[in-house]
Amino acid sequence: MDRSFKIALSLFALLVGTLFAVEVFSLPKVTPELKTEAQEYYNNECKACHRWARKFAAPPMKDNVAQYAENPEEMVRYLMHPTPKHPEIWPPMEITPLTENQAKMMTAWLLYILENPEDPGRPK
Numbered sequence: 001m002d003r004s005f006k007i008a009l010s011l012f013a014l015l016v017g018t019l020f021a022v023e024v025f026s027l028p029k030v031t032p033e034l035k036t037e038a039q040e041y042y043n044n045e046c047k048a049c050h051r052w053a054r055k056f057a058a059p060p061m062k063d064n065v066a067q068y069a070e071n072p073e074e075m076v077r078y079l080m081h082p083t084p085k086h087p088e089i090w091p092p093m094e095i096t097p098l099t100e101n102q103a104k105m106m107t108a109w110l111l112y113i114l115e116n117p118e119d120p121g122r123p124k
């Protein structure tokens with residue numbers, strides 16, 4: 001095989017590999033159905049420790065979410081694998097880790113609530 005052809009072929013293979021390796025991150029759309037499901041999940045799994053705007057058994061959810069406004073992917077990761085963030089102030093968050101779908105749903109909804117605090121579904 002001609003050398004430049006081989007090089008071209010390897011470059012092509014590399015390009016295709018890269019395209020498939022880079023999975024584009026996206027959050028689900030906040031539909032009325034998602035809102036209902038996320039709110040129910042929150043009431044069952046998050047409300048025991050978190051309040052929206054004040055400290056409770058955990059930091060205020062509003063501040064938690066605001067930290068991730070520019071980086072929702074990181075919030076999804078945190079909810080799937082909670083690791084200690086402020087060991088001097090707070091105990092680690094001990095919850096059943098969320099699945100990827102649950103974490104994306106909660107992140108999409110909580111960011112939506114952060115931007116739309118007048119939403120009647122906003123947690124207390």
Ligand code: HEC
Binds near residue numbers: 057
């Ligand atoms: C058992 C109590 C408890 C429950 C239930 C709980 N959390 Fe937390 N959460 C905490 C504590 C404590 C922290 C602070 C942890 C730290 O700073 O390491 C925290 C922190 C967070 C943070 C901020 C992490 C950071 O980077 O500072 C987010 C986001 C969060 N929780 C989301 C949730 C969501 C969503 C749910 C429901 C699925 C939930 N939490 C349920 C106790 C809880």
